[in-house]
Amino acid sequence: MLPCILEHATPLGHHEDAATFNLGFGFLYYGLVRSLRPRHVLVIGSGFGFSVVCMALGLRDNAAGSLIFVDPSFSVFRHGPFQTVGGQAHWDDPQKVRLHFARFGVEHVVAHGKMTSADLFARYEHLGLPPIDPAFIDGNHAYEHVAHDFMETAARSRRRVDPGALATRYQLVVSRRLAISINHACDPTLSGPGLSV
Numbered sequence: 200m201l202p203c204i205l206e207h208a209t210p211l212g213h214h215e216d217a218a219t220f221n222l223g224f225g226f227l228y229y230g231l232v233r234s235l236r237p238r239h240v241l242v243i244g245s246g247f248g249f250s251v252v253c254m255a256l257g258l259r260d261n262a263a264g265s266l267i268f269v270d271p272s273f274s275v276f277r278h279g280p281f282q283t284v285g286g287q288a289h290w291d292d293p294q295k296v297r298l299h300f301a302r303f304g305v306e307h308v309v310a311h312g313k314m315t316s317a318d319l320f321a322r323y324e325h326l327g328l329p330p331i332d333p334a335f336i337d338g339n340h341a342y343e344h345v346a347h348d349f350m351e352t353a354a355r356s357r358r359r360v361d362p363g364a365l366a367t368r369y370q371l372v373v374s375r376r377l378a379i380s381i382n383h384a385c386d387p388t389l390s391g392p393g394l395s396v
C-alpha cells in the first residue's frame with residue numbers, strides 16, 4: 200500500500216520520502232483519524248488525493264465514518280497561480296475519480312464534489328451534510344480563502360473546541376496552538392489573539 204500511495208496519490212510536499220516508503224505527514228493524517236474516530240471528515244483541495252487517501256484509509260480501518268472531498272479540479276496551467284498552487288486538474292471525470300479511490304479500497308468512504316469550498320459551504324445545510332469532525336484545509340492558499348474555510352468549518356464543527364478538529368497541512372503539527380487561536384476567534388467572550396493562519 201505505501202508504494203501505491205506514494206506513486207498514485209502523489210504527495211506534494213508532505214515531508215514524504217518515497218525512497219524509504221515514508222509517507223511523512225501522511226502517517227499523521229492517518230493516525231489523526233485512527234485516534235479521533237471521526238464520524239465525518241472534510242478535505243478541501245488535494246492535487247492527487249494524498250491527504251484524502253491517508254484519512255480515508257483511517258476511516259476504512261476504523262470501519263466507520265465518511266469523508267467529503269471538495270476540489271474544483273483547477274489546473275495551474277488552465278486557471279493560473281491565483282486560483283491554485285499545484286492544481287493538477289485530476290478531478291474532472293467522476294468515473295476516473297471513483298477508480299482513483301478504488302485503487303486504495305476507499306471508494307465507498309470518499310465522496311467527491313467538484314466545487315470550491317465556498318460553493319460547498321453555501322450549500323452545506325441544503326445538502327443535509329453532517330457536522331464536521333476533522334477538516335483538512337488545503338485548497339486556495341490565499342489568506343482570505345484559508346480564513347474563510349476555517350470560519351465556515353468552525354461554524355459546522357461537531358465540537359466547538361477540539362485540538363484536532365481543524366488543520367491545514369502547514370499547521371497540523373501545531374494544531375494545539377491552532378485550536379486555541381480558533382477558540383479565541385470564534386468565542387467573543389475570550390480575549391487574546393484572533394484567528395492565525
Ligand SMILES: C[S@@+](CC[C@H](N)C(=O)[O-])C[C@H]1O[C@@H](n2cnc3c(N)ncnc32)[C@H](O)[C@@H]1O
Binds near residue numbers: 213270284315339
Ligand atoms: C496545492 S493543491 C493541494 C496539494 C495537496 N497538498 C496534495 O498533496 O495533494 C491545491 C488543490 O486545491 C484545489 N483548490 C483550489 N482552490 C480551491 C477552492 N477554493 N476550494 C477547494 N479546492 C480548491 C485545487 O484544484 C488543487 O487541486
